[in-house]
Amino acid sequence: MFPSQIALGLAQAGIAAILALAVVLLARRRNIHLEGDAAIALLRGIVQIVVVGSVLALLLKAPRWTSIFLLTGMVLAAGSISAKRAKNIPGAAKISTYSIAAGAGMVTAIMAWAGVIDTAITSLIPVGSMIIANAMNTNGLALNRFRSEVLAHTGEIETALALGAAPQATVRRYAESSIHSSLIPAIDNLRSLGIVWIPGLMTGMLLSRADPLYAAIYQFVVIAMILASSGLTSLLSTTMIQSQAFSPAEQLILKGAE
Amino acid sequence: MSAPAEQTHGEVVLRAENLGREVADKTILRDVSFHVNTADLLGIVGASGSGKSSLLRLLNRLDEPTSGTVYLDGQDYRHVPPRELRRRVGMVTQRAYLFPGDVASNLRFGPAQRGQTVPNEEVVRLLERVGLPGFSAREVSVLSGGEQQRVSLARALANRPEVLLLDEPTSALDEESKVGIEELISSLVRDHGLTCVMVTHDREQARRMCNRVILLEAGQLVQTGTAVEVLGA
Numbered sequence: 001m002f003p004s005q006i007a008l009g010l011a012q013a014g015i016a017a018i019l020a021l022a023v024v025l026l027a028r029r030r031n032i033h034l035e036g037d038a039a040i041a042l043l044r045g046i047v048q049i050v051v052v053g054s055v056l057a058l059l060l061k062a063p064r065w066t067s068i069f070l071l072t073g074m075v076l077a078a079g080s081i082s083a084k085r086a087k088n089i090p091g092a093a094k095i096s097t098y099s100i101a102a103g104a105g106m107v108t109a110i111m112a113w114a115g116v117i118d119t120a121i122t123s124l125i126p127v128g129s130m131i132i133a134n135a136m137n138t139n140g141l142a143l144n145r146f147r148s149e150v151l152a153h154t155g156e157i158e159t160a161l162a163l164g165a166a167p168q169a170t171v172r173r174y175a176e177s178s179i180h181s182s183l184i185p186a187i188d189n190l191r192s193l194g195i196v197w198i199p200g201l202m203t204g205m206l207l208s209r210a211d212p213l214y215a216a217i218y219q220f221v222v223i224a225m226i227l228a229s230s231g232l233t234s235l236l237s238t239t240m241i242q243s244q245a246f247s248p249a250e251q252l253i254l255k256g257a258e
Numbered sequence: 259m260s261a262p263a264e265q266t267h268g269e270v271v272l273r274a275e276n277l278g279r280e281v282a283d284k285t286i287l288r289d290v291s292f293h294v295n296t297a298d299l300l301g302i303v304g305a306s307g308s309g310k311s312s313l314l315r316l317l318n319r320l321d322e323p324t325s326g327t328v329y330l331d332g333q334d335y336r337h338v339p340p341r342e343l344r345r346r347v348g349m350v351t352q353r354a355y356l357f358p359g360d361v362a363s364n365l366r367f368g369p370a371q372r373g374q375t376v377p378n379e380e381v382v383r384l385l386e387r388v389g390l391p392g393f394s395a396r397e398v399s400v401l402s403g404g405e406q407q408r409v410s411l412a413r414a415l416a417n418r419p420e421v422l423l424l425d426e427p428t429s430a431l432d433e434e435s436k437v438g439i440e441e442l443i444s445s446l447v448r449d450h451g452l453t454c455v456m457v458t459h460d461r462e463q464a465r466r467m468c469n470r471v472i473l474l475e476a477g478q479l480v481q482t483g484t485a486v487e488v489l490g491a
Binding site for chain 2: 113155156159160162163164165166169183247249250251252
């Protein structure tokens with residue numbers, strides 16, 4: 001019926017867009033005007049994703065070693081984005097980048113070495129991007145929580161400093177709670193896997209007619225890898241960020257306006 | 259409470275020289291110089307926003323002066339490791355900020371940072387000194403405001419400081435607790451020779467407790483002398 005898979009995809013996108021617009025019109029009958037925003041969002045969405053798809057189509061034909069550069073680019077972007085969650089903490093971008101590179105890089109490398117991930121660019125890039133993106137989110141959550149905890153406990157921290165405590169000892173428990181809370185989404189994802197949600201990778205494998213049992217097990221592998229890399233990233237970044245909250249003279253410099 | 263002696267005491271233990279602090283181009287303190295003798299109870303008084311607490315925080319280097327320095331026993335404090343400096347120049351703040359747990363663990367906190375343990379007898383002695391005998395095993399969460407402030411004082415004393423900085427130590431307390439803490443601080447100075455620098459917005463309190471007073475206005479030291487000289491009779 002359709003001359004190519006792309007034509008089929010465009011037809012499917014059209015039906016999905018019509019459905020979305022129908023909901024917008026339904027909302028309009030209740031005086032909720034989403035027409036302008038929804039139309040622009042739908043248009044932007046299709047253009048952006050088609051551009052990304054075209055770039056990926058080119059990249060996926062590239063030689064295997066190019067994946068290193070692509071993953072490095074993703075890590076640099078992830079470090080910069082998640083560092084924004086650590087406002088006023090000097091060196092946050094560098095720490096985030098190092099932590100994501102180490103956390104995501106180490107787990108990806110071990111799994112590739114063990115043969116769990118295929119090193120073909122078609123496999124390494126999608127799986128690697130999932131791991132990096134989740135490490136980025138966890139890192140952002142950990143730094144944001146650490147910053148909030150320190151700002152909320154300035155009095156306790158400075159009291160401990162005034163009693164002669166080492167700077168890192170005064171914020172250790174806030175760093176620990178930051179690691180814990182940053183990993184809650186990853187742990188919940190693992191806990192609810194298959195019950196509450198069937199993640200994208202498994203959906204993709206099922207759509208491409210992989211064995212459902214293998215798709216399910218492989219999805220677990222990826223989610224477990226995400227937990228490992230996120231945990232490592234969070235541990236590293238909160239360890240490194242602790243010293244950034246203090247001056248060389250052991251004064252708390254991460255605090256509200258004086 | 260007996261009126262404090264209106265003369266300076268022993269040798270100079272702490273000397274601030276031309277201390278200044280600017281934050282984001284705003285002058286918090288400018289060119290403040292004074293000294294503290296052993297067994298002094300020096301009051302820092304001034305209106306709200308005059309820089310009293312900011313000055314106190316420079317004395318144990320919780321904040322960094324942007325000009326000037328402080329000499330502790332004649333040594334520039336920038337050459338003293340911060341943890342040692344803060345052990346020697348203790349601090350008690352307006353709120354006690356006790357750490358979760360019992361009273362004894364709070365008293366042991368400071369020495370534990372240097373790997374030292376405080377024996378039970380010393381904990382008992384410190385608690386008796388601050389008027390809390392038998393409080394060793396009490397959870398800090400059940401203490402009243404006045405009791406918490408006494409524990410905070412004992413916790414600072416456990417470090418055996420040469421100078422104790424007190425930042426409005428009674429301003430968060432009710433009248434009865436306030437009188438108790440005032441008497442306690444005065445007795446620590448009078449009977450144990452403790453050297454204190456106390457920030458207070460309460461001129462009457464400074465008159466009651468301090469043998470010397472410095473007056474700050476808009477971040478500048480405008481007068482220094484005995485309580486009567488600075489605050490009037």
